[in-house]
Each structure stands twice: as structure tokens, then as C-alpha cells.
Amino acid sequence: MxxxxxxxxxxxxxxxxxxxxxxxxxxxxxxxxxxxxxxxxxxxxxxxxxxxxxxxxxxxxxxxxxxxxxxxxxxxxxxxxxxQGDYKSRGRVMLGTVKGDTHDIGKNILSALLQGNGFEVINLGMNVPPEVFLQKATETEPDVIGMSALLTTTMPEMKKTIDLFIKSGLRDRYKFVIGGAPVTQAFADQIGADGYGAEAQSGVDLLKQLLS
Ligand code: B12
The missing domain is CATH 1.10.1240.10 (Methionine synthase domain)
Structure with a gap:
């Protein structure tokens, strides 16, 4: 082929x-x-x-x-x-597409690749409000929270989510990574995320690095 x-x-x-x-x-x-x-x-x-x-x-x-x-x-x-991959339990990752955004194809690719690389994935789906990220994080205690946005109008929800964790005194418990076509490293720096992945494979590499 x-x-x-x-x-x-x-x-x-x-x-x-x-x-x-x-x-x-x-x-x-x-x-x-x-x-x-x-x-x-x-x-x-x-x-x-x-x-x-x-x-x-x-x-x-x-x-x-x-x-x-x-x-x-x-x-x-x-x-x-x-x-399919060798299961090593490299860590637990919670993923969601932010509030107002129903694009989930890229996030689901990331989810599949992470699972293939030995990560446990909690997939919250799409249109996830900051409060739900917070509630589910306290329930499931992931190591990393990954947010996806495909619309320029929903990117601010990423900042709102991180800000809610700061306000709740829980920011330092988790690493935050973000991605999606309009997202950039500069935006990640601006909102205080721990990392940005341009595509799913670099997202996997980033997580391996953050949790090593
Ligand atoms: C498919 C699609 C849809 C589908 C979504 C179906 C679904 N279940 O996802 C439907 C038809 C529902 C849709 C609706 C809309 N869409 Co749309 N859509 C697209 C399209 C064609 C492809 C998106 C996609 O899946 N790409 C493929 C995946 C693999 O790429 P990706 O998501 O970027 O993900 C990769 C990386 O970014 C990264 N990644 C993604 N997330 C994360 C997260 C982390 C943590 C990490 C590390 C990495 C990572 O890994 C992935 C794999 O490598 C894009 C155009 C485009 N080329 O982007 C428009 C696009 C995103 N849509 C657009 C628009 C305007 C809309 C609508 C507003 C249209 C309307 N008038 O109603 C609605 C909005 C609905 C909503 N509220 O969300 C615009 C956005 C413009 C903008 N700048 O904001 C785009 C860019 C089209 C365009 N050129 O105008 N859409």
C-alpha cells in the first residue's frame, strides 16, 4: 500500500x-x-x-x-x-474540549495515542465548563489536565479554567497542557499553562517529559 x-x-x-x-x-x-x-x-x-x-x-x-x-x-x-502499546501506567491524564466548543476529533486522537503510550485517560468529552474540569479533577486526581479548543472564541475558556483552579488553591496539584489548531505556545505562556502541543504526537512527548 x-x-x-x-x-x-x-x-x-x-x-x-x-x-x-x-x-x-x-x-x-x-x-x-x-x-x-x-x-x-x-x-x-x-x-x-x-x-x-x-x-x-x-x-x-x-x-x-x-x-x-x-x-x-x-x-x-x-x-x-x-x-495498542506497552502498558506502563505513565500517569493519569484528564482531557476535555472547553466550554462552547464541540470540536473533539483532535482531542480524541490525542486520547487514543496517550492510551497507546501507557497513559490512563479520563475523557470528559466536549463543551466542558471550568467548574466541571475542577469537580472532575478533585474526584479523579489526574496528574495532567489537557484542554482542547478549535475556536478563537473559546480559547479564553482555557484561561478561565486555570484561573478557577488558582482561585480554589488547587493550581499546583496539576500540570495543565493545551492544544487545538488556533492555540500557540505564546498563548500557553500567557495563560500560565505548563505546556502546549502542536499535534497529538508532540502532546504525547510533552506529557512524557512533564511526568518524567
Ligand atoms: C470538523 C470541523 C467541525 C465539525 C466538528 C465535529 C467534531 N466532532 O469535532 C463541526 C461540523 C461540528 C464543526 C462546527 C463548527 N465549526 Co468547525 N471545523 C471543523 C474542521 C473542518 C476540522 C477540525 C478538525 O477536526 N481537525 C483535525 C484535527 C485532527 O485537528 P485539531 O483539532 O487541530 O487537533 C490536532 C492538534 O491541534 C492537537 N490537539 C488538539 N487538541 C489538543 C489538546 C491538547 C492538550 C494537545 C496537547 C494537543 C491537541 O492534536 C490533534 C491531532 O494532531 C475545522 C477546520 C480545520 N482544518 O481545523 C473547522 C473549524 C475549526 N470550524 C470553524 C467554525 C467557525 C465552526 C462553527 C462555528 C461553524 C458554524 N457556523 O456553526 C461550528 C462551531 C461549533 C462549536 N460550538 O464548536 C472554524 C473556526 C474559526 C476560528 N478561527 O475560530 C474552522 C477553523 C473552519 C474555518 N476554516 O473557518 N466544525
């Missing part, structure tokens, strides 16, 4: 050709290509292109949702492979 097949898969997702996408993907998987390569070589690039089409007004929300639906069906096929 070659880069050509990955490109065809990307194209089928972008063109909302479910039949073709669901025909090519299992063949690539059966050919033995590692899940991470399929993810980074076809699925994520497809969503990137869909994002551009959406931004430029060529695709509308229903189109994006159709692409996401195809993406989800293929992700479900490679997820078990992403989660």
Missing part, C-alpha cells in the same frame, strides 16, 4: 464519496500500514482540506458533517491499533 492509496483515501473523504472511502480504507489497513501513518497521511489532511473549503464558502456545515462521519467510521477501524 502506497502514498498513492493514502492520497486516494484523502480525496474520497474530501469529495464525500463514502462508498469509495470505505472501500479503500480497509484495504490500506489490511495491507499492514501502521495506524498512525494512515491517520497523518490521509485522515488529518482530508479534514484540513475540508476546513479550507468550509472557510472559503465552498462547503457548508452539512458537507463538513458528512466528511466527519466518513472520517469517524475510518478512525473507528484504526483506533484499536492506535491504543
Amino acid at each position: 502506497s502514498e498513492n492509496h493514502l492520497a486516494k483515501l484523502t480525496e474520497a473523504i474530501v469529495q464525500i464519496n463514502m462508498e469509495e472511502a470505505l472501500e479503500i480504507a480497509p484495504r490500506i489497513i489490511a495491507g499492514g500500514m501502521p495506524a498512525l501513518e494512515i491517520l497523518n497521511g490521509a485522515l488529518v489532511p482530508a479534514l484540513d482540506r475540508v476546513g479550507v473549503l468550509f472557510r472559503d464558502g465552498e462547503y457548508f456545515l452539512p458537507d463538513v458533517l458528512m466528511c466527519v462521519s466518513i472520517y469517524n467510521q475510518i478512525f473507528a477501524q484504526i483506533e484499536p491499533d492506535l491504543k
